[in-house]
Amino acid sequence: MERSVRSLSLPMSRKIAADLCAGDEILLSGTMLVGRDQVHEQFHKIIKAGKVLPVPLEGETIFYMGPAPAPEGAVIGSCGPTTSSRMDPFTPELLDAGLVGMIGKGPRSSAVQEAVIRNGAVYFYAFGGCGALYAQKVTSIVCLAFQEFGPEALYRITIKDFPVIAAMDSRGVSIL
Amino acid sequence: MKKKIGFGDIEQSVYNAVLKAGVILPEDVKAALQKAYMDEASSGSARESRSTSVISKILENLDAAEKMRIPMCQDTGMVIIFADIGTEASVNLSDIDNAVNTGIAAAFSDGYFRKSVVSDPLFGRENTGNNLPAVIYHQLVPGNLLTLQLMLKGFGSENCSGLVMLNPTAGIQGVISAVTGIVAEAGGKPCPPIIAGVGIGGTADRAMQLSKRALLRDVLDRHPDSRYAELEEQILLQLNGLHIGPGGLGGVTTAMAVKVEAESTHIAGLPVGVSISCWADRKQKIVLGEE
Numbered sequence: 430m431e432r433s434v435r436s437l438s439l440p441m442s443r444k445i446a447a448d449l450c451a452g453d454e455i456l457l458s459g460t461m462l463v464g465r466d467q468v469h470e471q472f473h474k475i476i477k478a479g480k481v482l483p484v485p486l487e488g489e490t491i492f493y494m495g496p497a498p499a500p501e502g503a504v505i506g507s508c509g510p511t512t513s514s515r516m517d518p519f520t521p522e523l524l525d526a527g528l529v530g531m532i533g534k535g536p537r538s539s540a541v542q543e544a545v546i547r548n549g550a551v552y553f554y555a556f557g558g559c560g561a562l563y564a565q566k567v568t569s570i571v572c573l574a575f576q577e578f579g580p581e582a583l584y585r586i587t588i589k590d591f592p593v594i595a596a597m598d599s600r601g602v603s604i605l
Numbered sequence: 606m607k608k609k610i611g612f613g614d615i616e617q618s619v620y621n622a623v624l625k626a627g628v629i630l631p632e633d634v635k636a637a638l639q640k641a642y643m644d645e646a647s648s649g650s651a652r653e654s655r656s657t658s659v660i661s662k663i664l665e666n667l668d669a670a671e672k673m674r675i676p677m678c679q680d681t682g683m684v685i686i687f688a689d690i691g692t693e694a695s696v697n698l699s700d701i702d703n704a705v706n707t708g709i710a711a712a713f714s715d716g717y718f719r720k721s722v723v724s725d726p727l728f729g730r731e732n733t734g735n736n737l738p739a740v741i742y743h744q745l746v747p748g749n750l751l752t753l754q755l756m757l758k759g760f761g762s763e764n765c766s767g768l769v770m771l772n773p774t775a776g777i778q779g780v781i782s783a784v785t786g787i788v789a790e791a792g793g794k795p796c797p798p799i800i801a802g803v804g805i806g807g808t809a810d811r812a813m814q815l816s817k818r819a820l821l822r823d824v825l826d827r828h829p830d831s832r833y834a835e836l837e838e839q840i841l842l843q844l845n846g847l848h849i850g851p852g853g854l855g856g857v858t859t860a861m862a863v864k865v866e867a868e869s870t871h872i873a874g875l876p877v878g879v880s881i882s883c884w885a886d887r888k889q890k891i892v893l894g895e896e
Contacts (some may be wrong), residue, residue, distance in 0.1 A: 454658065497679040497719035506717045507670070507679040512761045512794045534761070535794035535853055556662040557761070557796035557852055558885045560679040561670035579732060580679075580719055592662065594655065594854065604655070604854055605793055 439530070439588075440488040446529040447549030451602040453595040455553070461490040461532070462573075463584040465511050469519035471575055471583075476522055483574035483583060486523060490530030490553075495580035496570075497560065505567045505586070507560030510534040513552070517541050524548045532593055536605045546601050553593035554605070566591040607749045610696040610893045612704045619708030619753065622889035623684065624716045626757050627676040630667055633824040634800075634886045637861040638663060641798050641851065648857045656856030660798075663851075663884060674716075678885050681718035682757035684709050684739040687818060691748040694894050702741055705753065710735040721760070742814060750894045754821045757887040762799065763880075765791035766816075768809055771875040777836060780805060780877055785843045787879045788860065793853015796883035800824060801844065801863045804878040806870035812878030819864035820882050821890070828865060837863045851884075 437445070439459035449455070462484065464472075475482055493513055497506030513533030520531065521544035529550045534557035537545075545552060556562065569587040576582050597603040630638075638660060645656040670677035686705055690696070713720060713736040722737060723730040746752075767787035771779045784803055791799075804815025828834040840863040850856025861884070870876060 559666035
């Protein structure tokens with residue numbers, strides 16, 4: 430069977446996210462946020478306190494990842510996805526706040542799926558354990574907040590031809 | 606004549622082994638992944654294109670890691686060491702843990718491994734900055750060798766571990782169901798295709814430890830006890846019947862292997878511990894003190 434792989438630019442509009450279909454193989458290029466457990470807990474506290482997040486989430490995609498240190502001369506170290514389900518309790522409120530895409534590995538809760546449908550968002554599967562492969566797809570990285578958490582800080586990265594598979598779409602279809 | 610095993614011998618060999626473990630997958634695991642690719646490609650499953658995609662990306666990633674000399678996965682894990690200490694080995698016992706830890710810290714720094722260990726599990730969760738301490742299990746064995754078997758244990762898979770205290774009459778079917786239940790619950794979280802380590806017997810803690818030791822075995826070997834070899838095959842069949850598949854996206858390979866280690870237990874119990882390794886089964890074996 431011939432596989433078609435399409436390209437997609439980040440950040441993306443809600444309309445583009447909502448049109449993606451679970452099972453689509455996609456190469457992402459552009460910029461996205463990076464954050465995992467600590468970023469999610471901090472975001473939750475900020476939203477709960479009615480304060481302003483360090484970065485507006487509208488149109489953003491977040492990659493659940495904590496990088497290994499960059500070797501000399503490299504942009505980033507090994508940087509594959511972490512298990513998404515740990516972010517589940519915090520995810521619906523981020524989607525409701527404008528986040529349109531998430532990238533990680535493994536299944537999501539039904540509450541996340543409902544929030545994906547409600548917001549016309551998308552969850553991408555990134556190839557688990559493939560940190561060296563993904564390091565080749567990152568062209569720049571900058572820390573946006575929570576530097577004290579080291580690899581668990583909030584980053585923005587620029588990527589080129591970053592391979593993912595749409596895993597949960599806005600129509601409620603999931604390949605997980 | 607016994608060969609003296611010095612601090613530096615332990616430190617240097619652990620340093621080399623950790624660096625290699627993080628970057629280069631052992632040949633047995635690579636062979637199992639290649640077999641999984643063939644199995645997926647010939648499965649005729651509707652999900653074949655996705656499951657082969659996942660494994661081909663894994664193989665591509667292994668090449669990238671070796672070429673760039675960086676870890677194959679950013680989760681370089683906690684280091685678990687099984688230290689089998691020969692009672693006749695010429696080694697200063699107080700050197701072993703210190704040298705092991707020194708070697709690990711140096712490898713994590715020089716290899717651009719992520720430091721993932723926090724000092725207190727609950728309060729503060731401050732990163733120790735050197736990935737120490739390691740989890741070290743000591744065991745006295747006959748002979749004059751010091752054998753160190755280590756693995757880099759990522760926590761995506763470790764979080765999917767499980768323990769079931771079965772009734773003694775639960776039998777083979779009880780064990781198969783217990784393991785299958787834990788793997789089914791894990792789904793795509795532990796980065797399948799996995800290797801399932803199963804510890805049967807002992808006490809609750811001992812069964813878990815055995816399940817880790819089971820993961821050190823060659824993925825392609827066969828249990829020396831034919832009853833357990835058959836049990837491993839039966840469990841593997843059940844796990845692959847779950848169709849979780851590579852990456853959790855469906856397919857015929859949920860597990861590449863099941864390894865069982867069994868030990869004596871109490872009349873009232875049948876403990877079953879399960880440790881899951883992601884496809885990146887990063888293990889190394891060091892033998893010191895050989896002539």
